[in-house]
Amino acid sequence: MGIPSRLEPGSNIPQFYLRSDWHDVYFAGQPKASDKRGFLKLASSDKNPVPEYYKNFTLARFENGRYNTLEYEENKSINDFQELGLIPGHYMLVTGNRLDDNRILASLEFFNIVGGEHKKIDVKIRHENKQTEILGKAELTRILIGIDDEEDKYKSMAGRDAIIMWLETDKEPSRHVLNDFMQMDREFDAWGGAFVFFTVGGTTISPEERQKLPYNSLFSDDSGLSVLRNDLICKETSGNNFPLLLLVNKNGEIIFKSEGYRIGTAEQILQAANSVK
Numbered sequence: 001m002g003i004p005s006r007l008e009p010g011s012n013i014p015q016f017y018l019r020s021d022w023h024d025v026y027f028a029g030q031p032k033a034s035d036k037r038g039f040l041k042l043a044s045s046d047k048n049p050v051p052e053y054y055k056n057f058t059l060a061r062f063e064n065g066r067y068n069t070l071e072y073e074e075n076k077s078i079n080d081f082q083e084l085g086l087i088p089g090h091y092m093l094v095t096g097n098r099l100d101d102n103r104i105l106a107s108l109e110f111f112n113i114v115g116g117e118h119k120k121i122d123v124k125i126r127h128e129n130k131q132t133e134i135l136g137k138a139e140l141t142r143i144l145i146g147i148d149d150e151e152d153k154y155k156s157m158a159g160r161d162a163i164i165m166w167l168e169t170d171k172e173p174s175r176h177v178l179n180d181f182m183q184m185d186r187e188f189d190a191w192g193g194a195f196v197f198f199t200v201g202g203t204t205i206s207p208e209e210r211q212k213l214p215y216n217s218l219f220s221d222d223s224g225l226s227v228l229r230n231d232l233i234c235k236e237t238s239g240n241n242f243p244l245l246l247l248v249n250k251n252g253e254i255i256f257k258s259e260g261y262r263i264g265t266a267e268q269i270l271q272a273a274n275s276v277k
Contacts, residue, residue: 093121105126107126195218
């Protein structure tokens, strides 16, 4: 009929567009919410990480005796949220930050929205304060020099912190890590360290995938695990459980380790990398 319509972002209330505004649609027997929305602006000073919806925070509205999460785009950056028009009522803000040992630092904040008001909330992600533990030592210079045909690139990486990983790219846990690095290539480029991708088990990273990974990346095969066994020593590393990711500072000290399947590995190692002084 030529009338624009949608499900309202967040609430999923059906709406139609008329005379420069969206109007709610209710069916027989449905209770009607207030037509007068309140407005909420979300902001955050967090950069490590920049909060993303569902991954780091959610909003929920109290209705029918429970808080129901508002449905916004998954992994949408808080910086991409415009001022939200919300139905007046009681709301809850949930934040979460998954640590490298899979504990989650969470927080709850409750607030009200009144029709016609404009409210601003600073979304603060909880962070853990702890001393950096040295997990081992890597012969970083020897590892980088040992990668063939990349001498010029190696020289540009000298003196940098590095993320070194061993991947079985034909298996799902390693595919998850690889895909996360491709999706977060801008964040890793902004960090500015070096990256070394070792494949094991006869697997490979395609040229198309290499183009999507962080710029300062070197690629090699370590199916015999000679680099893993001869060029580094790391606490509590079995050496046969992949993916294996190590964060190595410019002094060759290993300060982060992730081995085997874990949720959010790329985000966790990026947080650790950005915290290195």
